[in-house]
Structure formats: C-alpha cells, structure tokens
Amino acid sequence: MTSEPVALLASPLDQWPPSWSPSGVIFDCDGLLVDTESQWVALQDEYLARHGASLDPMTRRAITGRAAEQVVLTIAGVVGKDPHLVGEELVAAHREHIGERLSPLPGALEALRAMAAVRPVAVASNSPRDLLDAKLDGLGIAGVVDASIAIEDVREPKPAADMYLAAARALDADPADCLGFEDSETGAEAALAAGLQLIAVPSIPGQRPRSPRRLESMADPVLSSWIAGWELRR
Incomplete structure (x- = not known):
C-alpha cells in the first residue's frame, strides 16, 4: 500500500544556513554518498x-x-x-x-567525515546488509559511521519511516532532532514520515524529492560553513 506524502512543515532548514544544529545525522547511501x-x-x-x-x-x-x-x-x-x-x-x-568502482559523489564523504567528527552519524539504506557493508568498506567509512541500517533490519523499507526511525534509535536521538540527507523521492518520503529535518541532494535525472532544503551537491559551500560551526556533541 502506498501512503500519502507527508506534508512539509516549517523547518529550521527554511533558513539557510540554519541557526539550528542536529543531535544526529542520518545519510542515505546509493545516489547520495556514492554513484551506485x-x-x-x-x-x-x-x-x-x-x-x-x-x-x-x-x-x-x-x-x-x-x-x-x-x-x-x-x-x-x-x-x-x-x-x-x-x-x-x-x-x-x-x-x-x-565493487569494481565506487565513485563518491561530490563533497559527500568530506561532509560525512566533518559531521561525524562532532555528531553521531548513521547510514540508512534499502540495500541488503552484505552490499551495504561492502559499500561502506569500499568507501572507507565503515569505521566512521556510528550505525548502519540495512533492509533486513526493518519491517518495511523506504518509503516507510521504519529505516529512519531505527537509525535515530541507534543514535539515541529524537528523529525531529536528526538531520537527514536523501537523493530520491522514495527516500525523502521515508525521512519526512519519520519526522527528520531533511536536505535533498538529487543525483538521478527526473527525481524531485520533497524537502525543506534542496542542494545541488554535498560540496555546497554554505553547508560546509554551517557544519564547521557545530560544537562537539559526541
């Protein structure tokens, strides 16, 4: 059954850069961190x-x-x-x-590492566990993320909220205090349904994910400047 899209509510991301900062950060993987x-x-x-x-x-x-x-x-x-x-x-x-070629998307790993230095981070992916682990290992970030949620870890995959709710629990954070990053319409609906503050960074032509903030790439200079101002909460 397809659920109705969650209405976009007022978000701290309506201001750019925000004065808010998250308690935890949850990333999609495919199409967001890596061009798989x-x-x-x-x-x-x-x-x-x-x-x-x-x-x-x-x-x-x-x-x-x-x-x-x-x-x-x-x-x-x-x-x-x-x-x-x-x-x-x-x-x-x-x-x-x-495993032949894992091409990180522009600015993605740099942004993830910068956020992971000051906040707990997770990856939530519709991938099977073995493929997700292979990608995290291949990207060199398996030891950087605090948690990863694969499709076997939840009852319903994206666009259901389960995966993002599980990731927030793994970070011991309220979903509403978590920042999410997604590239697809499917993933964006999952993050919004879970109550995350969402930044969309679409990489596949034709995808128009709903979110309070959309960026062309993770190399966005305002994003980098905002992250640099976060205080340590680990």
Missing part, C-alpha cells in the same frame, strides 16, 4: 533492452530508490518473466559489479 544508484538504473535499463523492453518515465521515477524486490517485480511484469528469475539475474549482475 545510477549504475543500478543503467543495469536495469540494459536488462530491459536485452528483452526488447523499457520503462516509461513515470514508472522509472516511481521505482527509483525503492527496495530491489519492488524494482524486480516491476521489471518482471514488463518483460513477462518470473520475478524470482529476474531477481536472480539482476541482483547477481549488481553484486558482480558493485
């Missing part, structure tokens, strides 16, 4: 093309950032194959290539 989301989308498009099929723009927009199971079901319906077989083929191809 575009690789995953490209792999899906290649798979569809081999079967003489494609996704219309609205369907592509709707499934971006969703759990792999939802993506697989959608693609299986388009190509007319058994979802289990499609899942095996797509996920196997993704696992085969995930």
